[in-house]
Amino acid sequence: xxxxxxxxxxxxxxxxxxxxxxxxxxxxxxxxxxxxxxxxxxxxxxxxxxxxxxxxxxxxxxxxxxxxxxxxxxxxxxxxxxxxxxxxxxxxxxxxxxxxxxxxxxxxxxxxxxxxxxxxxxxxxxxxxxxxxxxxxxxxxxxxxxxxxxxxxxxxxxxxxxxxxxxxxx
Amino acid sequence: xxxxxxxxxxxxxxxxxxxxxxxxxxxxxxxxxxxxxxxxxxxxxxxxxxxxxxxxxxxxxxxxxxxxxxxxxxxxxxxxxxxxxxxxxxxxxxxxxxxxxxxxxxxxxxxxxxxxxxxxxxxxxxxxxxxxxxxxxxxxxxxxxxxxxxxx
Numbered sequence: 001x002x003x004x005x006x007x008x009x010x011x012x013x014x015x016x017x018x019x020x021x022x023x024x025x026x027x028x029x030x031x032x033x034x035x036x037x038x039x040x041x042x043x044x045x046x047x048x049x050x051x052x053x054x055x056x057x058x059x060x061x062x063x064x065x066x067x068x069x070x071x072x073x074x075x076x077x078x079x080x081x082x083x084x085x086x087x088x089x090x091x092x093x094x095x096x097x098x099x100x101x102x103x104x105x106x107x108x109x110x111x112x113x114x115x116x117x118x119x120x121x122x123x124x125x126x127x128x129x130x131x132x133x134x135x136x137x138x139x140x141x142x143x144x145x146x147x148x149x150x151x152x153x154x155x156x157x158x159x160x161x162x163x164x165x166x167x168x169x170x
Numbered sequence: 171x172x173x174x175x176x177x178x179x180x181x182x183x184x185x186x187x188x189x190x191x192x193x194x195x196x197x198x199x200x201x202x203x204x205x206x207x208x209x210x211x212x213x214x215x216x217x218x219x220x221x222x223x224x225x226x227x228x229x230x231x232x233x234x235x236x237x238x239x240x241x242x243x244x245x246x247x248x249x250x251x252x253x254x255x256x257x258x259x260x261x262x263x264x265x266x267x268x269x270x271x272x273x274x275x276x277x278x279x280x281x282x283x284x285x286x287x288x289x290x291x292x293x294x295x296x297x298x299x300x301x302x303x304x305x306x307x308x309x310x311x312x313x314x315x316x317x318x319x320x321x322x
Contacts, residue, residue: 015237023232030229032217034196034209052193055230059193063236065315066189069216070227076176076184083272083279094312101314111312112243119245119276119306154274162269163261163280 015063018046019054026055030067073107078128080135082155084142085121087114089149093123096146100125105138120152132157176224179207183215184225240287242309244294246278246301253277256301265293276306 015023021044030036037055038048058064073081088096093111100123101109109125125142129135135155143150176184182205192200202212219225234241248256253271260266260280269280284290294305 023237026230027232028229029220029227030191032198032213032220032228034198034213036197037193038195048195052195056193058230058232061236063233065231065233067191067193067230068189068228069184069187069219069225070231071184071188072223072226075223097312097314109314110243110310111314112308112310115306115308118247119308124243156272156274156276156279158270158279159273160271162257162271162278163266164268165266 022051022054073128077130080129080132082127082135082157084125084127084139084153084155086123086153087120087151088123088146090122092149097123099145100142105129180215180219183212234283240284240290242282242290242307244280244282245276245306245308246303247276248278248303256303259301260297263293263297
């Protein structure tokens with residue numbers, strides 16, 4: 001996304017130009033120095049207090065999901081990363097999404113639209129394990145949790161990363 | 171499971187710091203105290219884990235849609251013979267953030283991040299025109315996001 005295009009656009013969530021510059025300055029990471037918010041503030045020509053206040057507000061409003069470490073599953077030994085997809089009754093997808101999302105081997109779960117007839121699955125869950133076998137055992141655990149509401153499921157393993165530039169916001 | 175090359179303190183950091191990093195003047199000092207280590211130790215280990223790519227990032231995680239943009243997961247059914255060419259065409263779009271090959275008839279899965287929510291559908295149609303293959307747009311309807319207790 002180009003920064004220019006966003007200058008003229010209301011970026012939503014009541015963010016202004018300085019907020020947007022804070023997003024740009026921190027989306028790749030916080031400086032690893034004792035006073036990181038001060039360093040960001042100095043880069044932007046403002047005060048540490050201003051940066052902290054705005055980041056607190058973005059955290060409260062959910063613009064910032066969280067602040068912390070983002071582990072790299074693959075290099076931490078989780079070589080089996082399967083995208084599991086499930087066909088469950090639509091009226092139960094929220095309940096099951098919450099329960100599956102709470103399992104400790106699931107990093108996130110989503111309710112997504114079906115595309116019938118080619119794509120019947122409405123619930124996605126990323127399952128992590130040390131290898132494919134371990135992922136398959138975990139998939140069995142999810143299948144057991146769903147019981148007969150598991151109308152069909154599949155596991156899609158990634159075979160190649162074709163592009164990974166990451167999201168660049170703002 | 172136990173991850174290779176991580177010692178006990180690395181694990182404490184990864185398990186204890188996937189969220190909740192404070193916003194204050196000396197946040198590393200505050201976080202380190204909570205974890206029972208020194209500020210300098212925390213900084214040194216974060217730097218090392220980032221260098222070794224055990225961490226992909228340290229800092230705020232932004233919510234793309236709440237910043238006013240669009241975000242979606244899209245899939246395509248691309249036969250092997252055309253796969254590399256289509257991958258090249260899809261990857262050329264700056265809106266494509268990640269793209270993975272998966273072992274399935276739906277063989278290509280990519281994430282679109284766009285300046286506006288409307289742009290998602292436009293990019294899908296452009297990719298279809300360019301490649302001749304249908305793009306299945308699968309934006310999330312609900313998110314059950316936990317991911318905070320990722321244990322190593």
